[in-house]
Amino acid sequence: MLSAIDIKKSFTVDTTTNVLKGVTMDILPGDFTGIIGRSGSGKSTLLNILSTLLRPDSGSVVYKGKDLGKATVKEINNIRQNDFSIIFQSFHLFPYLTVLENVLLPYLSGVIPVSGQSKTKAMQMIERVGLQGKENRLPGKLSGGEQQRVSIARALVKNPKILFADEPTGSLDIKTGKSIIELLKELNSEGLSVVMVTHAMEYTKYADRVIEMKDGNICGTINEVAGAV
Amino acid sequence: MNIFTLPVKNLKRKLMRTTILVAVFTVGILSVVMLYNVSETIGHSLEKKMTQFGANVLVYPKSDSLNVSYGGFSLGNLNYQVKYLSEKEVMYKVRNIEFKENISTVAPKLVSLTKYDGKPVAVTGVIWGEETRIKSYWSIDGKMPEQPDEAIIGSRAAEFLGIAISDSVNLGNGVIKISGILQSTGTEDDNLIFADLHTVQAYTGKQDMVNFVEVAALCAGCPIEDIVAQIQAELPDTDINALQNIVKQRMSTINYVKNMVLLVSGVILVIACFMLAMFMLASVNERKKEIGLLRAVGYSGSKIFLIFGFEAMIIGCLAGVLGYIGGYFSSVELLARVNIGGEGTEIAFSAVAMFVSAGLVGLLSVVSASIPAMKATKVQPTDVFSEI
Numbered sequence: 001m002l003s004a005i006d007i008k009k010s011f012t013v014d015t016t017t018n019v020l021k022g023v024t025m026d027i028l029p030g031d032f033t034g035i036i037g038r039s040g041s042g043k044s045t046l047l048n049i050l051s052t053l054l055r056p057d058s059g060s061v062v063y064k065g066k067d068l069g070k071a072t073v074k075e076i077n078n079i080r081q082n083d084f085s086i087i088f089q090s091f092h093l094f095p096y097l098t099v100l101e102n103v104l105l106p107y108l109s110g111v112i113p114v115s116g117q118s119k120t121k122a123m124q125m126i127e128r129v130g131l132q133g134k135e136n137r138l139p140g141k142l143s144g145g146e147q148q149r150v151s152i153a154r155a156l157v158k159n160p161k162i163l164f165a166d167e168p169t170g171s172l173d174i175k176t177g178k179s180i181i182e183l184l185k186e187l188n189s190e191g192l193s194v195v196m197v198t199h200a201m202e203y204t205k206y207a208d209r210v211i212e213m214k215d216g217n218i219c220g221t222i223n224e225v226a227g228a229v
Numbered sequence: 230m231n232i233f234t235l236p237v238k239n240l241k242r243k244l245m246r247t248t249i250l251v252a253v254f255t256v257g258i259l260s261v262v263m264l265y266n267v268s269e270t271i272g273h274s275l276e277k278k279m280t281q282f283g284a285n286v287l288v289y290p291k292s293d294s295l296n297v298s299y300g301g302f303s304l305g306n307l308n309y310q311v312k313y314l315s316e317k318e319v320m321y322k323v324r325n326i327e328f329k330e331n332i333s334t335v336a337p338k339l340v341s342l343t344k345y346d347g348k349p350v351a352v353t354g355v356i357w358g359e360e361t362r363i364k365s366y367w368s369i370d371g372k373m374p375e376q377p378d379e380a381i382i383g384s385r386a387a388e389f390l391g392i393a394i395s396d397s398v399n400l401g402n403g404v405i406k407i408s409g410i411l412q413s414t415g416t417e418d419d420n421l422i423f424a425d426l427h428t429v430q431a432y433t434g435k436q437d438m439v440n441f442v443e444v445a446a447l448c449a450g451c452p453i454e455d456i457v458a459q460i461q462a463e464l465p466d467t468d469i470n471a472l473q474n475i476v477k478q479r480m481s482t483i484n485y486v487k488n489m490v491l492l493v494s495g496v497i498l499v500i501a502c503f504m505l506a507m508f509m510l511a512s513v514n515e516r517k518k519e520i521g522l523l524r525a526v527g528y529s530g531s532k533i534f535l536i537f538g539f540e541a542m543i544i545g546c547l548a549g550v551l552g553y554i555g556g557y558f559s560s561v562e563l564l565a566r567v568n569i570g571g572e573g574t575e576i577a578f579s580a581v582a583m584f585v586s587a588g589l590v591g592l593l594s595v596v597s598a599s600i601p602a603m604k605a606t607k608v609q610p611t612d613v614f615s616e617i
Contacts, residue, residue, distance in 0.1 A: 053525060053610045073529070081527030088614060092522045094235075096242035104230060106526045114230045154526075166614075 001193065002027040002050060002162060007059035009045055019045045021216035022059070027162060027195055032188040034207030035197045041213040043197045044166055050195060051086050051164040052076050081106060085155035085163050089170035091147045093139040093154075099126060100135040103153045118157075125153040129183060145176035152183060156192075163187070165196040169203065181206050232532060236540035239516075247544070250508050254548035255555060257501030258590055261494040262556025263563065266576045268490040270564055286457060287470040288323070289441035290314055313339075313438035316426070319464060323444060326459040334362045334445035339426055341433045343400045345390045352380070352400050352422045354429030354439075363445050364418075370394070371409030379408040380424035389420075398422060403432035501548075502597035509541055509601035513608075520605050521613035530606035537602035538595045545594025549587030 009020040019042045027033055027050065037043045048054035049061060052068055061068045063079065071079070093102050103122040107114045126135050129149035131142075139147050148168060155163055165184060169177030177200070185206045188194045196207065204210045204222075212220040240247045290312035316337050323335050339354040357374065361367065371394040374380055382392055387410045397404045405424050413419055430436050446456045457471045513520070520533055557578050564576070 048611055051525075077527045077529050079527075080525060086525055090614070092518055092614070094519060094522075096238045097234075101230065101234065101238075105523075108230060108232055108234055109523075109526075109528050109532050111231055111233070 001029045001064065003062045004046070004050060005060050005062065007046065007049055007056045007061070009042075009049060009054070009056050019216055020049070020056070023213075023216070023218055024059075025211060025218060027193060029161075030188070030191055030193055032185065032194045032206060032208045033196070034204045034210040035195065035213060036199065036201065036204055036210060037213030039199070042216045043213045046213065047086075047164055047166050047195060047197045051084050051162075052079055053086070081109070082158055083161045085158070085160040087148070087151045087155050087163070087165045087168050089167040091139070091144075091151045091171070093147055093150055095139055098136050098138060099131060099142070099150050099153075102139065102150055103135075103157050105154055106158050122153070122157050125157050126150075128156070129153045143176070144172050145179060148172060148176075148180050149183070152180070152187075156187065160192070162193040162195060165194060167197055167199070169198065169200060177203075232535060233539055235536050236543065239512075240540060240543060246508075250505065251544055251547050251551070253504055254501050254544060254590075254594075255551040257497045258548050258552025258586070259555035259559060260497050262553050262586070263559040264490045264494055266556065266560035267563055268486050270560070270576060271486055285453065285471065286444035286446055286460070287441055288314070288319060288444060288460060288464065288467050289470070291466060291468050313435065313440060314442065314464075314467065316430075316437050316439045319439065319442050319467075322463040323442065323460055326456065326463060328446075328456050328459060331447045331456060332444065333447050334359050334443075336360050336363055336443040336445075337426060337439040338441055338443065339429050339433075339435060339439045341400065341429055341435075343398065345392065345398050348390055350386055350390060350398070350422060351420070352398070352405070352424055352429060354426035355423050356426050360423070363443060366414065367418075368412040369409040370412060371407075374408050374425065376406075376408075377425050377428045378403065378405050380405040380422050381409040381411050382407050382422045383411045383419035384413045385419040386421060400424070400429065401432035401434065403428070405432075498593070502593060505541060505544065505594055505597045506601060508544075509537060509598040510604070512540070513537065513601045513605045516605075517608050517613040520608040521610040524608065525610040533606045533608075534599075534602045537598055537605050541594040541598030541602070542591040545591040545597075546587045548594075549590030550583060552590070553583040553586045 003024075003026045005024050007020050007023040008018070010016050010018045023042070023046055025046075035043045035046060045054065049056050052061075055069065063083070066075075068076065068079070094105070097105070100119070100122055101108075103125055104114055104118060107118045107122075123135065126132060129152050131146060131149055131153070134142065134146070139150065142150065148171075152163075152168075163184070168184070169180055172180060181196075181203045184194050184196065196203070198204070210222040211218055212222070314337075316339075319337060320335055324332060326332070336356060336359040341352050341354070342349055343352055344350065361373075369381060371381070380398070382390075386392070387407075392398070392407055394407055394410060396407050398407065405422070405428065407422075411418060411423070426439070430438060444460070446453060453471050457469050461467070461469050523533060523536075557576065560576055
């Protein structure tokens with residue numbers, strides 16, 4: 001469904017650092033893929049390139065047969081709106097919007113008011129992540145785990161094909177973090193492809209496949225870890 | 230809920246800052262509206278008042294024999310014994326030029342010579358209503374003529390001829406009676422007798438004839454050259470002398486006020502726009518993570534521009550409406566306090582003008598915010614998320 005072929009990426013701050021040195025990998029439909037590695041191994045950069053947030057220096061990312069390096073800005077925006085979603089360690093909720101409005105954010109990009117159907121869908125997502133009754137609260141009135149659930153609901157409201165999760169438990173305590181990973185696993189079991197970057201080894205057991213990154217390269221792949229749990 | 234929910238909610242969230250910005254912008258617009266209203270009113274008032282002190286266009290028949298000056302101004306070569314203008318034609322045509330709204334007064338004159346006690350004296354036929362409008366400085370001992378055969382005489386002529394109030398002067402086949410003596414004006418008026426134009430025409434057998442016509446034109450809305458050209462087109466057999474020096478002097482006074490207002494208004498607007506731009510720039514810098522997230526969920530650059538542009542437009546439109554209303558009441562109050570203006574110079578409140586102003590200020594705000602908004606469109610998710 002989504003393939004990275006010989007991806008290279010470097011950043012220059014005073015000196016040039018080669019963050020990715022030729023990564024090739026595939027994301028399969030319905031897979032829960034974990035990407036692990038030490039800080040600076042290039043796992044977040046790889047996630048950002050896979051999710052179209054970053055362009056590689058060389059190599060290609062192919063989605064549904066199309067090289068995203070050759071896609072127009074409009075096509076990339078369409079993919080971000082409809083096919084890919086991403087959640088972050090820091091949730092990135094809008095503090096002045098209610099839970100419902102935050103979840104509806106992907107629908108708010110037009111001049112035409114959001115339809116009742118979209119609102120219903122958003123309410124279903126809020127319920128799905130276990131926040132029913134809290135749709136009119138502001139994010140500041142929610143716990144960290146609840147805020148991450150709001151960001152997951154926001155990511156899912158448009159029925160994406162792939163959910164990218166960058167350290168989704170990084171700002172949460174162990175118990176809350178576990179509940180978030182379990183939620184992601186549930187969503188995955190319903191057909192959603194999940195690509196999750198984490199440095200917490202205990203969460204890799206939920207993944208179907210774990211890719212380990214080291215110094216900008218994939219140093220190992222462990223298949224069907226979840227099956228072993 | 231739509232894309233405008235974001236800027237509206239953001240402005241609400243930062244209510245204090247929004248209020249201060251709108252207040253500052255409002256004060257700027259208020260000042261501009263007030264200055265504009267006051268300058269327009271003062272301009273019209275000045276022009277009206279200056280018009281009361283003389284005409285600025287003279288219309289006379291083409292002639293080539295005698296140099297005559299009147300009222301301190303050269304009339305060109307006037308030979309009133311030879312050529313005349315038709316009073317009705319001139320009055321009608323001058324009153325109906327394209328810029329007729331700018332014609333304040335049309336004062337025709339017929340000058341006729343007579344003798345009193347063997348001494349020659351000129352009798353000038355005038356239309357009293359028109360004449361007194363351009364000679365508001367006249368002061369009369371006795372009374373202004375009320376009957377067709379009544380006249381007034383200049384102080385110097387009265388002294389020279391020994392004429393007193395109630396004395397009679399022969400003119401052609403009639404007699405005119407002096408009802409008042411014009412106090413010294415320092416002009417040729419002091420040497421003349423002024424009588425009703427139609428009486429002079431009847432007594433001298435020159436019905437519908439006039440020697441020349443004085444025209445007072447208001448020149449705020451058009452150049453005097455245009456008025457002259459239009460009169461000339463209507464009356465091709467006349468010479469027209471525009472007293473450019475007077476007009477230019479009047480207009481320079483008015484234009485000075487207006488130019489000053491324009492300059493001050495411009496400075497105020499530039500400062501207000503600069504403040505708005507600074508506010509928007511700070512807002513963009515503060516909200517980079519929000520912008521990054523919006524880009525990550527598929528918002529295009531133009532949508533980001535729309536969000537910040539709309540935010541600026543709300544501030545601009547609010548300030549435009551409040552500034553217009555405030556400017557209107559401030560200018561009314563200011564004019565009342567300094568006692569400038571008077572009849573016909575009241576400032577009219579216009580809802581249409583208010584909404585047009587609000588729209589223009591809104592547009593100006595969007596332009597002011599365009600650089601910060603453009604900056605916002607350049608923000609990429611990976612630029613702002615620390616974990617990347």
